[in-house]
Amino acid sequence: MSDKIRGTIAVLVGVxxxxxxxxxxxxxxxxxxxWTEVVAGILLILVGVWRIKRTPYDPTSELIK
Numbered sequence: 001m002s003d004k005i006r007g008t009i010a011v012l013v014g015v016x017x018x019x020x021x022x023x024x025x026x027x028x029x030x031x032x033x034x035w036t037e038v039v040a041g042i043l044l045i046l047v048g049v050w051r052i053k054r055t056p057y058d059p060t061s062e063l064i065k
Contacts, residue, residue: 003056004051004052006048007048007052008052010044010045010047010051011045011048012048013044014040014042014043014045014046015045016041017040018041018042018045020041021034021041024037
């Protein structure tokens, strides 16, 4: 599986975690579950964007130089 697909999946799961955190917040459950969901969602979105934007290592570029 390529990095772009994994990055897209990570972003989608991160958005889902933020939605779950919002649902917990709306229900009035402001405890460690809420903050775990929010932090996990933000981290997953950041890692997903990093994977999507990253250029893969190309070993043949060293041979061309």
